[in-house]
Amino acid sequence: MIDVKFLRENPDVVRASQKGRGEDPAIVDQVLAADDVRRAALSEFENLRAEQNALSKLVAAAKGDEKTALLENAKNLANAVKEADTKRSELEETTKKLIMQLSNILDPAAPIGKEEDFVIIEHVGTPRSFDFEAKDHVELGKLLGAIDTERGAKVAGSRSYYLTGSGAMLEFALVNYAIASALKAGFTPVIPPVLVNPPAMEGTGFLGQAAENVYHLEKDDVYLVGTSEVPLAAYHMDEVIPVEKLPLRYAGYSSCFRREAGTYGKDTRGIIRVHQFDKVEMFSFCHPDQAQEEHKRLLGWEKDFLNAMEIPYRVIDVASGDLGSSANRKFDIEAWIPTQNAYREVTSTSNCTEFQARRLNIRYKDADGTKALATLNGTLVAIPRMIVAILENHQNSDGSVNIPKGLQPFLGKERFEPV
Numbered sequence: 001m002i003d004v005k006f007l008r009e010n011p012d013v014v015r016a017s018q019k020g021r022g023e024d025p026a027i028v029d030q031v032l033a034a035d036d037v038r039r040a041a042l043s044e045f046e047n048l049r050a051e052q053n054a055l056s057k058l059v060a061a062a063k064g065d066e067k068t069a070l071l072e073n074a075k076n077l078a079n080a081v082k083e084a085d086t087k088r089s090e091l092e093e094t095t096k097k098l099i100m101q102l103s104n105i106l107d108p109a110a111p112i113g114k115e116e117d118f119v120i121i122e123h124v125g126t127p128r129s130f131d132f133e134a135k136d137h138v139e140l141g142k143l144l145g146a147i148d149t150e151r152g153a154k155v156a157g158s159r160s161y162y163l164t165g166s167g168a169m170l171e172f173a174l175v176n177y178a179i180a181s182a183l184k185a186g187f188t189p190v191i192p193p194v195l196v197n198p199p200a201m202e203g204t205g206f207l208g209q210a211a212e213n214v215y216h217l218e219k220d221d222v223y224l225v226g227t228s229e230v231p232l233a234a235y236h237m238d239e240v241i242p243v244e245k246l247p248l249r250y251a252g253y254s255s256c257f258r259r260e261a262g263t264y265g266k267d268t269r270g271i272i273r274v275h276q277f278d279k280v281e282m283f284s285f286c287h288p289d290q291a292q293e294e295h296k297r298l299l300g301w302e303k304d305f306l307n308a309m310e311i312p313y314r315v316i317d318v319a320s321g322d323l324g325s326s327a328n329r330k331f332d333i334e335a336w337i338p339t340q341n342a343y344r345e346v347t348s349t350s351n352c353t354e355f356q357a358r359r360l361n362i363r364y365k366d367a368d369g370t371k372a373l374a375t376l377n378g379t380l381v382a383i384p385r386m387i388v389a390i391l392e393n394h395q396n397s398d399g400s401v402n403i404p405k406g407l408q409p410f411l412g413k414e415r416f417e418p419v
Contacts, residue, residue, distance in 0.1 A: 001358040002102050017106040020320040031098045038091040045084040104355040107329035117319040125312030127336045132397040136339040137388040138270040143399040145419035159274045166416045171383050173410035178280040178381045182251035190252045192231035195222045200234035203360035205326035212261040228252035229377040232283035236362045243366040247286035271384040280380040291374035295351040298378035299331050302347045308406035311389045312336040326352045335389040346385045349378030
């Protein structure tokens, strides 16, 4: 949620941000108008309360007919205070609903444009040249007894799969490597709930533009998370954290669920785009002044992971029109997928500044009082896409797959062989 004081003082900045995202800048004026009415109602309520308090003192000192008259005035004033309080409360809710429609303010450095207008920051590694016809991950998965999409579809429908044998073992290795790396970097490992209540989902910004991809269990009014960012962000909801404890860093391992609405016909083969997958997510609560540097650190840890997997990749600065509503800037890492002759997203990291913290009422306390802190998130490993990248980049002509050196200690061997 945007700071309404900042909005009052810098409306043009917020309008430009909305426009840069391809969203409606007119909401800014609606919020400002609603806020003016809200502030007037608040002033009216406070004046009436002050008048009520003064009258209460007069009543206490009065006697006889004077006291009777003052009590009658006090009764009428109490009704007026109650009505003013109701009006104030209703207008505050109206203003809040409007403010919640505004996305986070863009980082001035974020590229402006649509999805395809991203900026490439760097390329790392060189795509491999094969001296044989490379197999895709579906074919390799069958040869290795690692991926079963046919039975996945039979049991759970399209975009579903089983990881079996070496596929399951590869997931365990990836998760163990990710958690070991996170521990080394000072993160606290967390296994969070994957069912969350509406305030947690709304507070992180996933009931706005992303709502169509969220699974909602209406009978219980809970949501299946699409990323452990949601329960990790809400972990300190309604709390005040001493500034000396910042940054607080968590690495959450969970299953994630996405409806993949609007992707009909995209990535229907294999496990690139699926409804359920496991992921290790980094999450940081930090001082707002440190958020940009923390963002670079999260990106660095993601790059370290890709380097250890020995996979060529590129880092992109995501364009404004492709950002989630909570992020003011996002970097994606895209791994090279040989059989698609393309780079595909495998991790991302977003700086959400104080946007989520205001919605979730998470603050830090220092000598100057309490203020909203900053939140950041970054995927350390999303299992299916990392499996795709490893299988395709490290395959051999006989269908075997070399295991990256970083994972070999967790698997006890150097390659996966066809079964």
